[in-house]
Amino acid sequence: MEFRGDANQRIARISAHLTPQMEAKNSVIGRENCRAKGGNPGFKVAILGAAGGIGQSLSLLMKMNPLVSLLHLYDVVNAPGVTADVSHMDTGAVVRGFLGAKQLEDALTGMDLVIIPAGIPRKPGMTRDDLFKINAGIVKTLCEGVAKCCPNAIVNLISNPVNSTVPIAAEVFKKAGTYDPKKLLGVTTLDVARANTFAEVLGLDPREVDVPVVGGHAGVTILPLLSQVKPPSSFTPQEIEYLTNRIQNGGTEVVEAKAGAGSATLSMAYAAAKFADACLRGLRGDANVVECSFVASQVTELAFFATKVRLGRTGAEEVYQLGPLNEYERIGLEKAKDELAGSIQKGVEFIRK
Numbered sequence: 001m002e003f004r005g006d007a008n009q010r011i012a013r014i015s016a017h018l019t020p021q022m023e024a025k026n027s028v029i030g031r032e033n034c035r036a037k038g039g040n041p042g043f044k045v046a047i048l049g050a051a052g053g054i055g056q057s058l059s060l061l062m063k064m065n066p067l068v069s070l071l072h073l074y075d076v077v078n079a080p081g082v083t084a085d086v087s088h089m090d091t092g093a094v095v096r097g098f099l100g101a102k103q104l105e106d107a108l109t110g111m112d113l114v115i116i117p118a119g120i121p122r123k124p125g126m127t128r129d130d131l132f133k134i135n136a137g138i139v140k141t142l143c144e145g146v147a148k149c150c151p152n153a154i155v156n157l158i159s160n161p162v163n164s165t166v167p168i169a170a171e172v173f174k175k176a177g178t179y180d181p182k183k184l185l186g187v188t189t190l191d192v193a194r195a196n197t198f199a200e201v202l203g204l205d206p207r208e209v210d211v212p213v214v215g216g217h218a219g220v221t222i223l224p225l226l227s228q229v230k231p232p233s234s235f236t237p238q239e240i241e242y243l244t245n246r247i248q249n250g251g252t253e254v255v256e257a258k259a260g261a262g263s264a265t266l267s268m269a270y271a272a273a274k275f276a277d278a279c280l281r282g283l284r285g286d287a288n289v290v291e292c293s294f295v296a297s298q299v300t301e302l303a304f305f306a307t308k309v310r311l312g313r314t315g316a317e318e319v320y321q322l323g324p325l326n327e328y329e330r331i332g333l334e335k336a337k338d339e340l341a342g343s344i345q346k347g348v349e350f351i352r353k
């Protein structure tokens, strides 16, 4: 082990979770220079809402990701506790905690990827849209921070209702003059994970199944394209009905099972970590990184729509078309678009009003 400076300096450094390189260059260090303790160069990732149900597990999973060199954990409560806890994991990423609005800018400065699971979750009987009143303002404030402190970062937006919070974020970035549609990604990975899992009726290992899920992230806007499942398989009409309903209502299934204690957190943290890893692999320049995401889109007449996208060095570099749909899916698409149009409009108006 290399020791620099006297013992007191070393102890101060350790308690601040800083490497000598990071201390020297503080938070404006370039990616090449930002090495986690003995690790490889990596990316700088912030989680906003890191002390929540999703945030805590996601913090754990991102601390385990070898592509992450610096992990900033921000919340309005309990960020120091989560940070202290996660920082004891003997993986490469250096962890720093940030508590409350006064520390938001420090949390965001220099970040390559910002993941946002901040906001209230549903209780039984609520729709995702019922969260708009509170979560719209939270997302607005956090995105204003992103625009100011890390305008080039990729943003993974998890806070519901995603169908409205992504348009809100876009409007905030437009207002700030920093909007890059390729860099704003609504996280719909859990819908795909559920579709792949529930397709067990095929008798397949979910890891081998790939069901594209398009549209948005609420009720009928969640449109699984079972006709495009890989490996190619055929379903009976009853199976299609069962699977489509279960995928569309997967979130509600968890909300009801938790009976007032929140919504999906563990499967969501898994899905968010999987999507964030795909974004980082894209940033690194890996080829053929493809995931579904709710993004600015010209695939339909709507300004935002979830489809498969190819992730690259600059974000969602290619937005794929829907591909051939069967009659059942065409009807589902019309329903999805009707609801999505209103949710997108609601988000846009929240900022433009």
Ligand SMILES: NC(=O)C1=CN([C@@H]2O[C@H](COP(=O)(O)OP(=O)(O)OC[C@H]3O[C@@H](n4cnc5c(N)ncnc54)[C@H](O)[C@@H]3O)[C@@H](O)[C@H]2O)C=CC1
Pocket: 048, 049, 050, 051, 052, 053, 054, 055, 074, 075, 076, 077, 117, 118, 119, 120, 121, 122, 131, 135, 138, 141, 142, 157, 158, 159, 160, 161, 162, 187, 188, 189, 190, 191, 217, 262, 263, 264, 265, 268
């Ligand atoms: N996109 C998706 O597929 C999914 C989205 N969600 C959504 O994710 C959000 C979070 O869910 P949970 O983690 O279960 O909720 P939670 O209530 O457990 O955690 C939310 C965290 O956000 C923090 N927070 C609140 N205001 C904040 C602010 N201004 N700045 C920073 N942090 C703030 C809270 O202190 C809390 O720690 C909800 O809106 C939920 O609906 C949940 C599951 C799936």
Ligand SMILES: O=C([O-])CC(=O)C(=O)O
Pocket: 121, 122, 128, 160, 190, 250, 251, 252, 254, 255, 263, 264
């Ligand atoms: O259902 C909810 O409220 C949380 C969510 O978005 C999901 O689990 O898909």
